[in-house]
Amino acid sequence: MRLKDEDKQRRIKEAMVSLILQEGINGASVAKIASRAQVSPATIYIYYDSKEAMLGEVFREYAHRPYRYLAERVRPEMNGSELIDALVRGCYEYSAAHEDVFSFVEQCSRCPSLAETVCEKDCGCDILDVIHEYQRRGELRRMSDWTFASLLFAPVRFLAMNRSSVCAEENALEELIETLQGLLR
Amino acid sequence: MRLKDEDKQRRIKEAMVSLILQEGINGASVAKIASRAQVSPATIYIYYDSKEAMLGEVFREYAHRPYRYLAERVRPEMNGSELIDALVRGCYEYSAAHEDVFSFVEQCSRCPSLAETVCEKDCGCDILDVIHEYQRRGELRRMSDWTFASLLFAPVRFLAMNRSSVCAEENALEELIETLQGLLR
Amino acid sequence: MRLKDEDKQRRIKEAMVSLILQEGINGASVAKIASRAQVSPATIYIYYDSKEAMLGEVFREYAHRPYRYLAERVRPEMNGSELIDALVRGCYEYSAAHEDVFSFVEQCSRCPSLAETVCEKDCGCDILDVIHEYQRRGELRRMSDWTFASLLFAPVRFLAMNRSSVCAEENALEELIETLQGLLR
Amino acid sequence: MRLKDEDKQRRIKEAMVSLILQEGINGASVAKIASRAQVSPATIYIYYDSKEAMLGEVFREYAHRPYRYLAERVRPEMNGSELIDALVRGCYEYSAAHEDVFSFVEQCSRCPSLAETVCEKDCGCDILDVIHEYQRRGELRRMSDWTFASLLFAPVRFLAMNRSSVCAEENALEELIETLQGLLR
DNA sequence: TATGAATGAGTTTTCATTCAT
């Protein structure tokens, strides 16, 4: 008996994600994914029940990644101002360093059937816990999680999405961070 | 006879948009669009060179719509706070009243090949002109267009995307507006 | 607009039936059928919703054929013995002249999912009406339709199925007819 | 250990047969058979060279079963009338008690490639020997084996195939037996 | 202009079979 090859599954996921960056969620056919992952199309069906299921499972897994990346950058000794800087800048940097995952998650989260299986709030719950702590300490303004998340994550992703257009005025990120630091108390 | 033609094209566009809301950008095949629009698949090729071209053209046309909707709600007698309220609330309302167009534009704008043909800034230029005017008058903070747009539009769309989850705490929109009034003035 | 080509559909049906004779119900793939019918595989899906549906529809259509063939050979002036001769011999001749249809119907009628959509009694109802008439006239023994049909059609089909083995003793058919004339009158 | 092996092979055969009853000869894939038999697909290839070979071997084995069942019900002290009753009724009962084997054999015997590897006459040779004996004794009419087999086995299988439709008139079996007893001398 | 038929190239998925353990 051969053991399930975890490297193979990793390659499948990476192939899918990178393909979706390049060709959009439309262009990522099972055949293309398989050939990029250097496996047979049939092999994909050992790991996933269907293409739909694969997209969903990988989306659910990867949707957490940016948040985990952020969680690693938060230090307890930061003050509120530094926290906002770390989170917003971290988000922007993640989108540059992991363009494929970023684009994959953005595309999936707009696709109605996929989006409803993942809740942003659940993905970012660790970060939200941190924020709650800062709010309790009076370092951050109190507001609902959704409001906070919308302000912290959406604008920077918006800039990241339009990076090529925005890059002329590279200080947009700095300006955004500065403005959001107005959320401090 | 010209009326009939325009009606056909309208039906095609609406069929495409509503289908993409329901089945995602993947599920909208030419055949399904045609059948929903009650035309022959061949007819679609009278109006558009290819499916790709159709998606692009309609995206470019519809990407302006939310902004046009907003432009109509702006009144010169508003002060800065009222402007922000009108724009953010307008954005939220538009996404509810035109769920299909909203979802269509969101999906297209995440799809790499399509997104690069449309620039948010161009779509919203009328609104940005208004904002510039308010900035000149000192009623809104000065910051780059991208920063302003990211704060004004991205968070509310984020809430709109997660409407079903957010709805429990319906005051998130009010909170957002209030907060933005603080940040942007 | 191109008209639906009835010849094409005829070719599809004939291709399917002849292929099933040669390769069994297993070996008749859509691709093979299409290539034998000189159409594209996709064309088959214009005429039928699925392979399953195609098999079912054609089975339902062709199941009547042998009976129609028999109905044409019945003459009112025949007496009971002649009727039995005509029906049994006709059945045997049909299986020789239309080996493909015969084999196709036999195979389908053994496949549980298909068989339950077709009732032998309905297919042969015209013949059964004739038999009823003969029974009323006292020229054939009275017995239930199923019993009569089982004796009239099953044995001769059994011989037809085993034609190659049986052929050595070609008089089996004559013997059967003679015997049935004794049993059924 | 040998017990275990034979048990495995038995499970494989039973899985195949029961699957073919439910899904037709088409639907019985090696994977499904393996999973139903609770063995690995690879294991099947320890016992059989190929799927084709497996079908053939099991068909050849199982084709004898109904006849063996009948042979057990024949008693030397029966007269001709009782013999016919035992054989026809036995056939009907077998098809009810072993629906899966019955359906399996029926399906295989209609499939050209399989059918030519099995001869009904060989399967039923024990029964035919008995019949020869009765013919010699003058208790049964003399006729060729094929004719006799066609009359004794085909009609009752026909009724068995259509059991669900026939069941309304349950006396069809009795009627058939009675009629076939006309074959007595 | 408008159409439903038609299709080659593609899709997703399953197949019978073999491999590595």
Added chain:
DNA sequence: CATGAATGAAAACTCATTCAT
């Protein structure tokens, strides 16, 4: 002997597009 992983080939089916009318 037995296995679950793996696969090339082929399955059923769909696609965007064009044809003939």
